[in-house]
Amino acid sequence: MNVAGVLLAAGVGSRFHGNKHKLLTDVRGESIVGRSARSMVNSGLVASAVVSGSVDLTSALSEFPSLAILHNSAYEEGISTSIHVAIEWAEQNNFDAIVIGLGDQPGVLSASWLKLAQSNSPIAVATYEGKPGNPVCLARSVWPLLPESGDEGARNLMRMRPELVKRVPCKGTAEDIDTVEDLGQWS
Numbered sequence: 001m002n003v004a005g006v007l008l009a010a011g012v013g014s015r016f017h018g019n020k021h022k023l024l025t026d027v028r029g030e031s032i033v034g035r036s037a038r039s040m041v042n043s044g045l046v047a048s049a050v051v052s053g054s055v056d057l058t059s060a061l062s063e064f065p066s067l068a069i070l071h072n073s074a075y076e077e078g079i080s081t082s083i084h085v086a087i088e089w090a091e092q093n094n095f096d097a098i099v100i101g102l103g104d105q106p107g108v109l110s111a112s113w114l115k116l117a118q119s120n121s122p123i124a125v126a127t128y129e130g131k132p133g134n135p136v137c138l139a140r141s142v143w144p145l146l147p148e149s150g151d152e153g154a155r156n157l158m159r160m161r162p163e164l165v166k167r168v169p170c171k172g173t174a175e176d177i178d179t180v181e182d183l184g185q186w187s
Helices: 030-041 077-094 110-117 139-147 155-160 180-184
Strands: 001-011 048-050 066-072 097-102 123-128 130-140 165-169
Touching: 001 030, 001 077, 001 110, 030 048, 030 097, 030 110, 048 077, 066 077, 077 097, 077 139, 097 110, 097 139, 110 123, 110 130, 123 155, 130 139
Parallel strands: 001 048, 001 097, 048 066, 123 165
Antiparallel strands: 097 130, 123 130
C-alpha cells in the first residue's frame, strides 16, 4: 500500500505558558515538533507532511527537505480541519492511507509509524500498555466518515464503528506535552 505520514501541528497550544510556542520549545536538544517529525520521517513511509497553522514551523523543520508543510488557515475551528487538510493532500498524491500523529508527542517511535502503516485494517490505532493513543492509520475508505468540523479526529468514528479498528501494540509513549510541567518530565 501507498501510505504517507502526517503530523498535526496547527494548534495554538493555549495551555503551554512558556517563552515561545510549545512546538518550538526544546526537548532534549531539539524542538518538540522537530523531534516528532524526525520519528515520522525516519519511519520509512513513502512521504511525510506536517499540517501547521498557528505558528510558522518552517525553521524548526528545515532539516527535513522532503517533508511537505501544509497550512491550515482554519486551525482555530478544531483538529478536524487539520485532518481534512491532510486528506486533501493525500488524495492529491493518491495515497491509500495516512498515518496521523500529533506534533506534541515526541515519544512516539519510528517503529510505531511503520507498524501502523503496515496494518491492513481500515483504522489502526497505536496502543501503549493496552491503552489507545497516537498515531492512527486511516485507510482511504474511512476518510469520508471523519467529522467535517469540530475539535475531534477519528475518536468518535472508532467508538461508533469498532469493527473497523485494529489495535496495534507499540513501544514508546503517546504522552503529549501540553504544559510547561509536561515538558519538565522530559528533562
